[in-house]
Amino acid sequence: MKVLACIAVAATLTALAAPASAQFAKPEDAIKYRKNALFVMQQNFGRVASMASGRTPFDAKVAAESAETAAFMSKLPWAGFMADTDKGETKAKPEIWKEPAKFKEASEKMQGEMTKLAAASKTGNIDQIKTAVAAVGGTCKACHDAYRNQ
Ligand code: ASC
Numbered sequence: 001m002k003v004l005a006c007i008a009v010a011a012t013l014t015a016l017a018a019p020a021s022a023q024f025a026k027p028e029d030a031i032k033y034r035k036n037a038l039f040v041m042q043q044n045f046g047r048v049a050s051m052a053s054g055r056t057p058f059d060a061k062v063a064a065e066s067a068e069t070a071a072f073m074s075k076l077p078w079a080g081f082m083a084d085t086d087k088g089e090t091k092a093k094p095e096i097w098k099e100p101a102k103f104k105e106a107s108e109k110m111q112g113e114m115t116k117l118a119a120a121s122k123t124g125n126i127d128q129i130k131t132a133v134a135a136v137g138g139t140c141k142a143c144h145d146a147y148r149n150q
Pocket of ligand 1: 136138
């Protein structure tokens with residue numbers, strides 16, 4: 001029973017860790033998937049950003065864990081921007097599908113800065129964390145300005 005549970009968990013984790021090959025039954029599922037992945041990412045990033053700005057007390061352990069989770073989550077949303085998901089419950093602009101290379105580049109910039117934030121958070125150095133949070137925030141904003149409707 002335990003072995004079966006482990007296999008089930010392992011299969012789930014493998015599926016989660018394989019964003020590039022993710023498949024969706026319906027376009028709505030892909031939209032939901034990317035929004036939820038971005039939401040979980042933002043909640044974790046926001047927790048670190050809040051500490052960096054002094055809005056919440058700095059807790060190095062929580063910051064490190066949250067930043068690591070945000071960095072992992074930052075890899076997932078992109079598989080959800082598949083064909084035929086430009087309409088429905090989404091603020092995604094058509095530019096995403098018109099200039100996929102630029103969109104990919106923007107997403108990779110964010111993932112790169114998120115990885116740096118995870119590394120900075122591991123050091124526990126608040127100044128390094130502040131710098132990395134600002135860099136991540138810049139990539140969030142750049143992508144939203146270009147590719148997200150208000
Ligand atoms: C966040 C969030 C964003 C970015 C952006 C940074 O926490 O949800 O979209 O940071 O506000 O400028």
